[in-house]
Amino acid sequence: MPVVAQFEITYTQFLDEHGKAQQELPDFAADADEMARMYRFMHLTRVFDRRCINLQRTGQVGTIASSNGHEAAQIGLAAAMRPEDVLAPSYREHGAVIWRGVRMSQLLAVWGGDERGHNWDGARHDFPYCVPIATQCLHAAGAALALKMRGDEACAVALCGDGATSEGAFYEALNAAGAMNLPVVFWVTNNRYAISMPVEGQTAASTLAQKAIAVGIPGEQVDGNDLIAVRNAAEIATQRARSGGGATLVEALSYRLADHTTADDATRYRPDEEVEQAGRRAPLHRMKRFMEERFGWSDEQETALIEKLEAEVEKEVEAYLATPRPKIEEIFEHQFANMPAALGAQREIARKYPVPDHG
Amino acid sequence: MPVVAQFEITYTQFLDEHGKAQQELPDFAADADEMARMYRFMHLTRVFDRRCINLQRTGQVGTIASSNGHEAAQIGLAAAMRPEDVLAPSYREHGAVIWRGVRMSQLLAVWGGDERGHNWDGARHDFPYCVPIATQCLHAAGAALALKMRGDEACAVALCGDGATSEGAFYEALNAAGAMNLPVVFWVTNNRYAISMPVEGQTAASTLAQKAIAVGIPGEQVDGNDLIAVRNAAEIATQRARSGGGATLVEALSYRLADHTTADDATRYRPDEEVEQAGRRAPLHRMKRFMEERFGWSDEQETALIEKLEAEVEKEVEAYLATPRPKIEEIFEHQFANMPAALGAQREIARKYPVPDHG
Amino acid sequence: MANLTLVEAVNQALAWEMAHDESVVVFGEDVGVNGGVFRATVGLQEKFGIERVFDTPLAEAMIAGLSVGMATQGFKPVPEVQFMGFIYPALDQIISHASRMRNRTRGRLTCPMVLRAPFGTGIRAPEHHSESTEAFFAHMPGVRVVIPSSPVRAYGLLLSAVRDPDPVVFLEPKRIYRAFRQEVPDNGEGLPLDKAFVTRPGTDVTVITWGASVLETWNAVGELADEGIDCEVMDLATVSPMDKETILESVSRTGRAVIVHEAAISGGLGGEVAAVLASEGLYSLEAPVVRVGGYDAVPPLARMEYGYIPGIQRIKDAVHECMES
Amino acid sequence: MANLTLVEAVNQALAWEMAHDESVVVFGEDVGVNGGVFRATVGLQEKFGIERVFDTPLAEAMIAGLSVGMATQGFKPVPEVQFMGFIYPALDQIISHASRMRNRTRGRLTCPMVLRAPFGTGIRAPEHHSESTEAFFAHMPGVRVVIPSSPVRAYGLLLSAVRDPDPVVFLEPKRIYRAFRQEVPDNGEGLPLDKAFVTRPGTDVTVITWGASVLETWNAVGELADEGIDCEVMDLATVSPMDKETILESVSRTGRAVIVHEAAISGGLGGEVAAVLASEGLYSLEAPVVRVGGYDAVPPLARMEYGYIPGIQRIKDAVHECMES
Ligand SMILES: Cc1ncc(C[n+]2csc(CCOP(=O)(O)OP(=O)(O)O)c2C)c(N)n1
Ligand SMILES: Cc1ncc(C[n+]2csc(CCOP(=O)(O)OP(=O)(O)O)c2C)c(N)n1
Ligand SMILES: [Mg+2]
Numbered sequence A, B: 001m002p003v004v005a006q007f008e009i010t011y012t013q014f015l016d017e018h019g020k021a022q023q024e025l026p027d028f029a030a031d032a033d034e035m036a037r038m039y040r041f042m043h044l045t046r047v048f049d050r051r052c053i054n055l056q057r058t059g060q061v062g063t064i065a066s067s068n069g070h071e072a073a074q075i076g077l078a079a080a081m082r083p084e085d086v087l088a089p090s091y092r093e094h095g096a097v098i099w100r101g102v103r104m105s106q107l108l109a110v111w112g113g114d115e116r117g118h119n120w121d122g123a124r125h126d127f128p129y130c131v132p133i134a135t136q137c138l139h140a141a142g143a144a145l146a147l148k149m150r151g152d153e154a155c156a157v158a159l160c161g162d163g164a165t166s167e168g169a170f171y172e173a174l175n176a177a178g179a180m181n182l183p184v185v186f187w188v189t190n191n192r193y194a195i196s197m198p199v200e201g202q203t204a205a206s207t208l209a210q211k212a213i214a215v216g217i218p219g220e221q222v223d224g225n226d227l228i229a230v231r232n233a234a235e236i237a238t239q240r241a242r243s244g245g246g247a248t249l250v251e252a253l254s255y256r257l258a259d260h261t262t263a264d265d266a267t268r269y270r271p272d273e274e275v276e277q278a279g280r281r282a283p284l285h286r287m288k289r290f291m292e293e294r295f296g297w298s299d300e301q302e303t304a305l306i307e308k309l310e311a312e313v314e315k316e317v318e319a320y321l322a323t324p325r326p327k328i329e330e331i332f333e334h335q336f337a338n339m340p341a342a343l344g345a346q347r348e349i350a351r352k353y354p355v356p357d358h359g
Numbered sequence C, D: 001m002a003n004l005t006l007v008e009a010v011n012q013a014l015a016w017e018m019a020h021d022e023s024v025v026v027f028g029e030d031v032g033v034n035g036g037v038f039r040a041t042v043g044l045q046e047k048f049g050i051e052r053v054f055d056t057p058l059a060e061a062m063i064a065g066l067s068v069g070m071a072t073q074g075f076k077p078v079p080e081v082q083f084m085g086f087i088y089p090a091l092d093q094i095i096s097h098a099s100r101m102r103n104r105t106r107g108r109l110t111c112p113m114v115l116r117a118p119f120g121t122g123i124r125a126p127e128h129h130s131e132s133t134e135a136f137f138a139h140m141p142g143v144r145v146v147i148p149s150s151p152v153r154a155y156g157l158l159l160s161a162v163r164d165p166d167p168v169v170f171l172e173p174k175r176i177y178r179a180f181r182q183e184v185p186d187n188g189e190g191l192p193l194d195k196a197f198v199t200r201p202g203t204d205v206t207v208i209t210w211g212a213s214v215l216e217t218w219n220a221v222g223e224l225a226d227e228g229i230d231c232e233v234m235d236l237a238t239v240s241p242m243d244k245e246t247i248l249e250s251v252s253r254t255g256r257a258v259i260v261h262e263a264a265i266s267g268g269l270g271g272e273v274a275a276v277l278a279s280e281g282l283y284s285l286e287a288p289v290v291r292v293g294g295y296d297a298v299p300p301l302a303r304m305e306y307g308y309i310p311g312i313q314r315i316k317d318a319v320h321e322c323m324e325s
């Protein structure tokens, strides 16, 4: 039987879990400032995340998803993007959007139940956090088509999880991107779980990267806890997209080190040992080692950095808590550019009733 | 970069377009009766199809999809199935369902605008023709799960086209079948077009078979105009499913030799030469050569067979035309097992009005 | 006899029916090991095995389509969609197949299945977790839409839904999943799928509601009673096909109707109730029908959601408006 | 000045707007080379190039999602869904994203797009080709639903729809795509998206309709005129947000209302019209509101479809019923 097509999927890692280089590093890894900048944002993501959980526990924000364990995947990818690129994030991508200029107080507003948070700073054309799984992949494809039609040298990037790869929307987005040769990167952070479902239950495919084969685009696997591997892969994929090379699927292998959200209790479905083991492979550990070895990063600097970041986060928390409550009128004012008469009448009714807080 | 996964897609053909064997043939090909039976049904499909088009032109059925060119793919597959297997066909699979015992008069009823046609004979548990593209793939997966839970040694088969492979439903069905190791065969008859869209426009994938790789199931390509290749692939895939080996995707390469439906005019979007060329590779041609060479099939037999089949079809056409018109009451009687009072009241209203035919 | 919350009653009904009907299968996202994000299916996998209670890949169209396939082949799937906001990818399979499999095959194949989904606002959840689009499903011929609003009704209606030979969309008001408890005898007795529940007889005005709004309605009606306004309260529950008789009979006595639901008013199911009154009950109407519902806006995030859904005061004002005109 | 059918007027409107607005893009299944299965987009690819008029892979959720992505980035997508029966996979993107992008970002991103789809019965097509589920979209805050029922209105309403800064679901009654012709000046003038059309003034009863039913309604009203019944006829057209004022004003004069549409009655948009009358127009009603629609059954295949949708006689009987009570 003649073979009519052949494919292979590669895996890339630069730093092992102890921060030791496994192969020659890309140039950016020698740039002390750039590495320090990314390392700083990884820590910021972690510090912010910790504070978010604590705000939820004290009832100051609602249910929130943790990015614990995703620091390298989020920062490495964001760092490879340009301001004019378009990001379509899932709900867990705090580090990536903060890098792109969103204020932490705005993210807190989103999780605090205030739509104004999504009217965020930074990349104003980026999509808001997306909750319906995988639907943002189609938005990224559409944005990519817009960029292509305008002839911009820019690309769109969709971020989603392992569970998202089971949705038809994920596949339709990839297939359209391939068929139309769109400048888009589909970035799957495989953190091993979709709430309680381990990735092995999502699909019989041995990698998620190979889903690219179904649509005729390149797909590859990288160590998602290795900042250098992530950024390297993200640079290649985004550059391919910007230069007319079309779409890429990247699977970043990582692990969700927290509960799915603050409404979840992961001990119900996964053993503590597994989480501890994964913790030892956490992105920040190996980056710390790397920073120490390459750039003589010290414990003093580490402590000072974290203190500084905590103060930064605290300022944003204060800004969030100090934000006056939205007015009920606001829920009517952005349904249409031109408010229909009947809706205006409903707004007048709503005005008459105080809005109780949650009991 | 270590390679973590490798794949290949094979293509199988036994008979070239002149009916010459390209490799050793499977056993069934030596069985004169079985081959004659399949050949007969291929012709029946063709004769029936021709008559359908003509009935539409004379306004005796509505818009209808032609199976011209699909004879090998439909009969070869159906012949590999067992009565207890479950078929989930698209709207174009006349040959396959007739083989499974559906009366031609019932198919005519369906296309004539009478739901009673789908209350058809033969495999009573088979799904009706499915119009919403690819949605039947999920039904086949569900049926397969039912068979698996019952421990039956049987499988489900979904039939769809090349265009269907772009739908999320197609992918979700394949992925679920892989993840749950379901006894199901996804059979894609790639006839090169989805109405006016050539398959090259559907996807950047070089084969449709490789879509199996995305979900971790075997996928292969066969010559869909080669009855022997089709039946051989169908036997392997269905047997794999029945024996616990899980799902398979088969892409059968064929060509739609007619307009998409009687409502379509294919000359708008494809050159006559292309159709003529494809016509020379038509399934019946090479089967005739094969029957001649292997079993001394003669032109007299051919003519006699076609006359006999035309008479058979005519009987069914008469039965269809003689079927009394459905009653308007019937549109109410199968909405629920127990008719709600309000619906019963609506039925009484409907009774009062004569139902005009189309003007 | 167990003192249960609404979500516990759902669980008890599923357990009863699975124990008594081999063909019942429960699946969805996180319904197995995890027992459902609201614990509705907790313990079922242990009790009935991973074959009959299992987690699926993350794909709602698949969950619905798989159910259609199984239902036509002799099983009774009871899939869960995690939140109503994620039911939309499944809508095609419900309207194009589940709802019409019986009709399009003239009874050859049928589709007995129950698609469960929590719906409505009120749990401080992220976007898309507060949908109340029951009206979509109530406009699908061949589908029943059932909404329980108490533990007792959740148990009895879910049993009947699973036993029903046709597809049922079973929407659970998650805001009151744990709002109160009731004694729910585990006796396997179902409740009718074609009868609205008059939960409080009254003479002045009929207040028709369903879902979590029964809670505010109940409190409003209590306060109105102190003012001397005697409301008849109806939990429509089996919202489609709708029990017009009970609605018309009640309003024929009270002469007035107020409708309360969380869904957006325009195009909401309250319109169907009002339309029934306008065409079949007009002569009993002594005052305009008043609809109180979510506004014609996207359900807001947590901080404004209680300004969006009908609160006690808004319901009381609506009843006053109805009484005074 | 061109004498056009409804579908030709759609084509003329698309051509005008594409010529005058660079950001307008048309795509979908078979809309390019093939010019659309109903020829609605014929000639556009030749005129405006394959970049702006192109065929997509076969995936409706993708078509809608792609549109959302493009619309947020400055384009005005005008995708076509080939038949309304195949719009359901796209529904999630419409309600979860298109309808709320503006609201959830508080205006930072918007979603100006027009999703076109032919709808309704009457062309002897196979299953799933006769859907009329406009009520689904009319229950989505943030979405406009527009239904033209004449060549002139198709042209003017589509122009306004494409120019509208928010998402519009534009449903074309394919049964009357070629039923009659009108002079349609190609002047680029849009029609308002918030006004119903009174197509015949009358004094006895207001007949409110939309889509292909305008045809039977028109014939029925003509025959009724001969009997001396003077109907005011209203094409609701912009069915959501609904023009309540025009409805209420008309019924305040006639005192009677009959609603005619193809969709299933229960949960249909006629219910919303009747509800508006029951709550805001009750005192003008001299008779029960009568709804005439498709029955609460799956739209039947060709042989029975004219027994399903409201025919001339059924409409006349409804008007008589309304007049006599
Ligand atoms: C369409 C849809 N279905 C279900 C959900 C509920 N849900 C929220 S997150 C989640 C799991 C997602 O897993 P994955 O894609 O791996 O992303 P992760 O949360 O692990 O980052 C589910 C099922 C949803 N938000 N959207
Ligand atoms: C969900 C859906 N979208 C669109 C259509 C309209 N339509 C009918 S057949 C067809 C093309 C199908 O092509 P393919 O899958 O290759 O099957 P073929 O007709 O070639 O056998 C389309 C777009 C449909 N029936 N269902
Ligand atoms: Mg995950």
Ligand SMILES: [Mg+2]
Pocket (backbone or CB within 6 Å): B161, B162, B163, B189, B190, B191, B192, B193, B194, B195
């Ligand atoms: Mg095809």
